Amino acid sequence: MRPPLARIRDATVFLGRRRILENINLTVNPGEFWTLIGPNGAGKSTLLGLFNGLTPCRTGSVTYNGRPVTPKTAPRIRPNIAHVFQATDIDPKMPMNVFEAVLAGTYSRIGLLGKPGKREKDLAARALEAVGLSALAGRPIGRLSGGEGQRMALARALTQEPEFLLLDEPTASLDWQARREVLNTIDNLRRRYRLAVFLVTHDLNAVFSMAANVAMLKGGRLVWCGPVDEAVNPELLGFLYSVPITIAACGERRVALF
């Protein structure tokens, strides 16, 4: 039997003396699509960082492909895990064009002193094509819209050739059109490259339409994990966000109203 891709066991995370996450247990298998939802301050981004060691856990353990993720092993494991942050991580003043920013995804595999060659440049060109940004390859990154910036970040993640994609609120602060473009791109990329995806989002409707598995985090604790069909539950979601939530049917889709 194939081992899980990533596993978090009994992880507890402290920031100074404050406990951020408590007794987290999660298993992600190859190709699975997970979403993590929960109110602001629940510790979602912190939990995401457990997978690649950006968040060190005080107790418990994290493994990736059976190997423990520790401060010592994390730099060697990280090239396999692409982490996409919100578009605000990209500084618009940087003197860099879209192609250069995307090519940077290959650098951790090339290693120190190595130079990107034809293979890496082809990889970046293909990644730009996959996210529909080929025409903007030469554009300075400061001149991208929010949605384009986020798709560029996805292309950068693809050039890393990851097995596991961590997405930290990739649609935050985007308008409806950009949000739909980014979510469609994520869905297409996941299918095309057979990636495992762990998506942190506040967009419940994206969760219902895209994810297979849902984890719910509240106050640093995982309060529920399971298949998306069971997660579409007004009582459960109402408890998670502490507001009444109604689920409405819209054709074949279910949407959350609050």
Next chain:
Amino acid sequence: MESFLSYEFLRRALLMSVLGGSVCGAMGVFVVLWRMSLVGMCISHAAFAGALTGLWLGFPPLAGALTASLGAAALVGPLADRPGFSLDTAIGVIFSLVMSLAMLALGLLPGARTEGLSLIWGNLLIVTSSELWLMGGVALLLFLFVFCFFKEIQAIIGQSRAALASGMPVRAVRYACFILMGLVVACTLKAIGGLLIFSLIVAPAAAALQLTYSLRMMFLLSAALGATASVAGLWLSFRLSLPTGAAIVLIATLMLAAAMVFSPKKKTSASSPPGQGTS
């Protein structure tokens, strides 16, 4: 020009201008893009305090400047990485400490304090051959660092969190920059002066950023502008009997003003700028 170059001390000053100006310019790219202006100010004042302490205790000011600036550079990074500490706080703590030490050393210096005060404004005309060699070594080190680790610098400067998450040695590169900054500041302190050196680091890089969308070009432009400002400042100070450091900084600032006026970035069209390839 012939009369200018006929003096040994002016030839040394000219060489120091080219080396120091280009090194400060290139270092400024990190300072401007990483928004570490305060780090640079903190390290330059630490060098100043170290040099004054050296004068007070009777050892070479350059050794004091090197020790103090490298010490401050080595402290800033780890202190800023501590939980509950930000870079601003770390700099605030170190800056006030080094300024107190500088004032203490200046106050305790015996005699006329001329040499101590000259460290504030700098003097290119009293540069020695050994200081030139040292500056050459630092220039080689900095340019080799940029050449060898350009892709890491580019990735980290542009998208630092993504670079860290992909396994790149972000912290090592950042600390290396702090250390290089300490070396650059210590070696140019006597020539440019503790108060002025920081402007020579920031102004050429800020001007270069106005003129290009390419990081590679920004390093080249910034180094060239720094060297030009230094040489032009030296020439003006020779012709018009002006304080050298002040003349250099004024020219660097004028260059920045001109770059802001003629910056192609003022045009906010969404099209790609000409000449930006995809390499």
